[in-house]
Amino acid sequence: MRVKLPATKPEEIREQGIFPNGFLPLPHPNHAEGGMVFPKFHIDEVKKQEGRGLTRFDLDFDLPDHFLPEFPAPIFLTTRPDLGDVSKGKLVTVMNYYELFNGILNPKQLEGLRLLLTPFPQQQFNQTEDRRTEEPSRGVVCFECHANGHTNASTHLVGDIRPQEFRHRIDTPSLRGVNIQRLFGSQRALKSVEDFTEFEQRAAYFDGDPVIAQKKGVNVLDRGSQVHAMAELQELLDFPPAPKLDVFGKLDAAKATESELRGQKVFFGNGQCSACHAPPYYTDNLMHNLKVERFYKPHMINGRMASADGPIKTFPLRGIKDSPTYLHDGRLLTLDDTVEFFNLILELKLGEQDKKDLVAFMRQL
Ligand code: HEC
Ligand code: HEC
Structure with a gap:
């Protein structure tokens, strides 16, 4: 019936x-283990451009590709709507960002973008024996999940709930239009893009464990220069035209x-x-x-x-x-x-x- x-x-x-x-x-693909997991098409493109490995030996991404966002996603800037998509159909990485954005962004924003594309160690991707990649890893970049300032639906577990089975799986939100928003994170409600940028690396990258963060090589960003530049770049990411x-x-x-x-x-x-x-x-x-x-x-x-x-x-x-x-x-x-x-x-x-x-x-x- x-x-x-x-x-x-x-x-x-x-x-x-x-x-x-x-x-x-929805549970994480392996809820008891958790951690960052990226779709295969993203892993392949980063390998091709940077030679950096993002494959976990213990886990694959679980949702079929045809349900996921367009890849690589177009990028629209609030400052240059006249240009339309500025990604030129490419996944922006540390290898091509300068060529793509020099002359469109100011030097501070270019530096913000560079930092958003620079790998920093993380719980599963680092150089210690307690990692989930075969080879020691340089880490992950912010745009690993927020690919092209948008999302590729990469997932992990929220850092701030215990015990483990109560932690939420979290789907990467787009960074398009963060400039008109006032709350960041599905539950944490951090009040600025700067706060979130700082928190993401210090805490979320290491499951909210400051001791492990220290051991695996947390990269503490300087608030006044680096965080500011990264936030300023994120604030330029516009919604797509409607x-x-x-x-x-x-x-x-x-x-x-x-x-x-x-x-x-x-x-x-x-x-x-x-x-x-x-x-x-x-x-x-x-x-x-x-x-x-x-x-x-x-x-x-x-x-x-x-x-x-x-x-x-x-x-x-x-x-x-x-x-x-x-x-x-x-x-x-x-x-x-x-x-x-x-x-x-x-x-x-x-x-x-x-x-x-x-x-x-x-x-x-
Ligand atoms: C009481 C407030 C409220 C109302 C009414 C409401 N929404 Fe929402 N909506 C939310 C919240 C809160 C979320 C996020 C929920 C979550 O992620 O668990 C959301 C999420 C969504 C999303 C997913 C957004 C994303 O980025 O994943 C869609 C689509 C949506 N709502 C459409 C609708 C539609 C269509 C209606 C009317 C039929 C509706 N909503 C009514 C509060 C509301
Ligand atoms: C593993 C993929 C992943 C990586 C890497 C990542 N993020 Fe996120 N990001 C997420 C997820 C998932 C959320 C949602 C968090 C939540 O709901 O609490 C998020 C939320 C955000 C938000 C708030 C968006 C909103 O709509 O509330 C900002 C801003 C942000 N990330 C910036 C960054 C920056 C800056 C970096 C690099 C330091 C970064 N992210 C690295 C997955 C990622």
Whole structure:
């Protein structure tokens, strides 16, 4: 029998254990071990350009390539919208950044980019015997995961939850549009890109363990010069163009299709999406507790304890079609899945056409 879930109450879904498995928290590919894992296409390109190895001997990335963001992703600069994509179709690395960006960025920003592309030791990628690469490793670069200032869906475990089974898998967020945001990290809510840049290397790279960080060669960045330059570069990364949006971030009726316009109506109307995803960037720069645990009992999934996630940052939806997979742990593979998810957890009872239209709308943001 097919159960009509949105018509069923959260407690009934919980009691009957019929919450869709794909909506539950997603474990890391090896949750007990954790650590940074990169998609194979990224590993191959870095090997080709830099000769640097990012293959773990114990673990492969788990999500199929066709669900992941375009690679290499285009790069748009807030300072030079006239240029369009400045990546020239290449993965930006320390080998080609100067040639690509000299003359477009100022010297401080160029230095920021160089640091974002320079390898620093990390928990699994370092020179000690306690590493997860065959050969000693020089480490990883910021744009290993935030490839081309965007995301390639690389994953790891959040640094600041214990015990291990309660740690969240985290899907790399795009750095596009960090300049309009006020909270950084899905849960930590650090208040500036500078803070996050500093924290990421000092703590997240070493699972929040300062003693191991010392042993494996933590690279402490200088706040006044290095962190500042790195943050300034990140603040230049713009959302992708959205030619159908007007200056208020709403659809231009002359350019949009009927389905997109109907989707916009649902988004601002009975879908209630705009209560948290406010235009023009479709975020309220806050965190919300969606209380998804109303729908399931706590239980273990491949080493991950699925229980309450707590408050999570409202990720912006500008450019959202380019950043699969979705939610902080990447559990939802497509935008269609996100509509089904919110339809259920917000108890909206949207019709099939409304759901299709919502997806059509979000694809234009
Ligand atoms: C293993 C891949 C990986 C590497 C390497 C990495 N990041 Fe991240 N980054 C992430 C993930 C995953 C998050 C989300 C963290 C969270 O939800 O708490 C994140 C979050 C961020 C954020 C906040 C974005 C937001 O929307 O809240 C910034 C800024 C950032 N990283 C910058 C950097 C910088 C600078 C470096 C290099 C020092 C770096 N990252 C290296 C994966 C990575
Ligand atoms: C109560 C506030 C709230 C409402 C209402 C809401 N959202 Fe969200 N949305 C969030 C939060 C918080 C997240 C991050 C959740 C997470 O990562 O676990 C999110 C995440 C998303 C994402 C994934 C973003 C990403 O980068 O992975 C999409 C897509 C989305 N929402 C679409 C919608 C749609 C469509 C609706 C309406 C049907 C909606 N949201 C209603 C708060 C809300």
